[in-house]
Amino acid sequence: MVCVMALKWNFFSTNLSYLDLNFSFFVILKKKENCLGQEKWRALLFAESIYILSKLEGTMIEVFGVSKSFGKRQVLKDISFTIQKGQIVGFLGPNGAGKTTTMRILTGFFPPDKGTIKVAGHDMFTNPIEVKKRLGYLPEHNPLYLEMTVEGYLRFVARIKGVNGKRETQRIQEVMASCGLEGVRNRLIKRLSKGYKQRVGLAQALVNDPEILILDEPTVGLDPKQITEIRQLIKNLAAQKTVILSTHILPEVNMVCNRVIIINKGEVVAEDTPENLTSQKGQVEILLKAPSKAEIKRGLESISGVKDLKISQEGEFYRLLISFSPHDDLRPVLVEEVVKHGWKLYEISSRRLSLEEVFVQLVTEEAS
Amino acid sequence: MRNVWVILKKEFYTYFSSPIVYTILFIFLLLSGYFFYSNVAYYSLMSFQASQWMGANFNPITWVIQPLFGNMSVVLLLLLPLLTMRVFSEEKKQGSMELICSYPIRNLDLILGKFLGCVGVYTLMLGCTLVYPLILWWLGVGEWGVFFSGYLGLLLLGSSFIAFGVFVSTLTENQVVAAALTFGLLLLFWIINWVGYIADSPLSKICENISLISHFQHFTKGIIDTTDIVFYLTFIIFGLFLSLRSLETQRLRGLL
The missing domain is CATH 3.30.70.3100 (Alpha-Beta Plaits)
Incomplete structure (x- = not known):
């Protein structure tokens, strides 16, 4: 029963690649049915379903055939990639390559013209709230509410992201500690230096303890010391979170990321580990x-x-x-x-x- | 509903941490205080002579309370667009819509939170003017019924202004444009009943019925008519519905 349900679930998955995969499994299994006998065949079917499920579980983000145009200008052309759980992925590309557009589509700011996006098994368009509960996003220009205090702002974001009651205060303390904001908790955000503002931006992304963190050029405009600190902070998240880091600072990718997706003129031109790409x-x-x-x-x-x-x-x-x-x-x-x-x-x-x-x-x- | 409350509180925080509310409140109380004073003073001046030849028509409802509510509604027409202009325009300008869209909230919650935040500030403004009925009561004119209906009318009228202002502010990232557009269009809705004087029957009837002011006049006389309440509620819901559509369309087209 379980295995049949699992297979059914996979069949209804909208992602074509998986559909294809499942279909071929099914064909092989069906062929084996005759020579194996009913009982062994069922055992095999069960094992295969578990395998498919575990494969699916390891995938955090699936982007499939995504295109986007603004007016006549096509910004993304049929982009597909998958990101596994726990990876820190560098998203590279020259200015205007479509990095920010991809990030905005991934965070649900606007939908693509074509294609599907699945985050942690949920479809971005049929179930956006579930997806967004798992997201932390730091946009390129880091728009903060300048007239709020650091703690007040983080409290607002925590509440809106559905962090409740006791956990709210605890999470705010934790992110303030990990982003080094304890000393400025009661300061107005507009009075903070750029580096601190960037940390507040990162803290708001982290406050709901998201599974996926999407950072759009997090180190732009910071001084070298701040850059090192922010990078260290991102590195520390490595084991627990899936991180997508958009940047055009290449050494940063070498230092922080364990996978790179290079995008140019709206197309993915390379996708590999930094080691494989450089060798x-x-x-x-x-x-x-x-x-x-x-x-x-x-x-x-x-x-x-x-x-x-x-x-x-x-x-x-x-x-x-x-x-x-x-x-x-x-x-x-x-x-x-x-x-x-x-x-x-x-x-x-x-x-x-x-x-x-x-x-x-x-x-x-x-x-x- | 919880998200609406979170947004509402944040809106309150933003209003009160900037000089917007204090300025608007100051101007509103200054002007309506002046109108109240001059109405009462004029009434007491006239009362010596007029009561003899005007008889029952000379009463504080028609000479003090009605003009006061009329004047307050005009002041609100000028001031409320200044309160609503920032609601979405500011978010769009700062780019924080991008961040809000990545949070797990629905557009409707966002709009309701912002609308109710504005209505909250507006209710506070009206609350400050409750000293006028108290002063009149102290002077011996306890017209509670007319004041109740007048305030209900003002609340509904102001909320309609706000709902419309919220919609307009979703359209542009420029706050001045939002304020000017809100004021201009509301003024048009206000005076559209003038067409009634020049046009023929069906058109004049329609124009009179969609005018914001003609429905308000009943309230100032102490008449609470469900037609008027339904009109304002419809106006509010329509404004909020347009805001929702506007946000969704702009999101689809990547214009936010």
Whole structure:
């Protein structure tokens, strides 16, 4: 009974990818029914349902086929991604790429023209209140009620987010402690420095102890010390919360995030861990001894897939920088070629790109 | 309902932590105090001569209370748009609508909270003028019934102004535009019964019935008519309904 209900529930899931997944499971299971016998088949069906459920549970945010236009200007073009529970995801992109629009759609500020969004299993449009109960949002311009005191403001936000009674005071104390606001609790927000205002913004996002935290450029305009503090604060949340952090400060992503989504001109152009993104296999550095530059050039340029070859002489050695498409790994072929010619190989290493380089590469690739 | 209460309290807090309410309250009490004083003084001056040749027509209801409520309603027409202009315009300008939309509250709760917050401030303004019936009672004119109906009328009339003002403030992020538009359109609704003097029957009848002032006049005479109450309640609900539609449409189009 449980498994049938679980499968049913999955079938009604609006997300097409899951529907597809469930459908294929169902087909496989149906085929196995004949050869396994009823009892074993049921056990298998049950196990598979649990598996699907657990997979679904791990997914905090599912964005599927989302598009948005303002007038004739299309800001988002069919964006899809999923974010797992507990991840800190950096949302990168040049100005005007559609970062803020995506965040606004995720927080329910306006609906997309097309596509679905599910947060913690709830659909954003059929059940927005349930989704919003789980959200904490810090918008780009951090709009606070300047005429309120810090504590008064946090109390207002806590109440409106449905934090009740005893828990209200407790949560306010907790967020004020974790955001370092205890010293200014009775000050008017308009009298606070920018750094403190940003902390109040973060505190209001955190006050309902949300499962998901969406931060739109949280460190813009802060001094270096404040930036470090805010980053540390976000890092401390890592284990408990799912965080989406929009930024165009790339080192920040390296420091804080464990996954990156790069968006350009309204499309997702890359989605990976910062390590995987920076260790692009597209470039190799080789140190070798060979008779002449021309010979190296002749030998290596004949290999199909080599896009670019730079040779510099360092004493009796030659240092080569070879670029090729990131999709095919040419390292074994290169080594083979070196050995075939009888050159002496001293060093071969993949060149690690900085996130800046990857970013610029991806964004310009798209543009071209 | 809980959310309405939270928003209402926040609105109260905002009004009283800025000079808006104090300024409006000061001007309102100054003007209505002046009208009250001059009406009473004129009445007492006239009473020596007029009672002889005007007889029963010369009474404090027609000479003091009716003009007082009439004057107060005009002052409110000028002042209430200043109270409602910030309601949504300010939020839109500051960008805090974005944050509010991410909170788990319905648009209706938001609108009701803001509307009732304004009505609360307005009730307080009216409450301060309750000294006038007390003074008249002290002077020996205890017209409680007329004062009750007059205040009920003022409350309904003012709430209609507020509901309309709330709607207009959802339309723009500029507070001056909101105030000017609210005042202008309310004035139009106020004097639309003038068409009655020039137009033919069906049109003149309609214009007279949708005029804000013609329904108010009954209250100042001490007549509580359900038609008038229903008119004002409909006006209020319509204003709030328009606000709700306006917010939802702007949200869909990404214009908030």
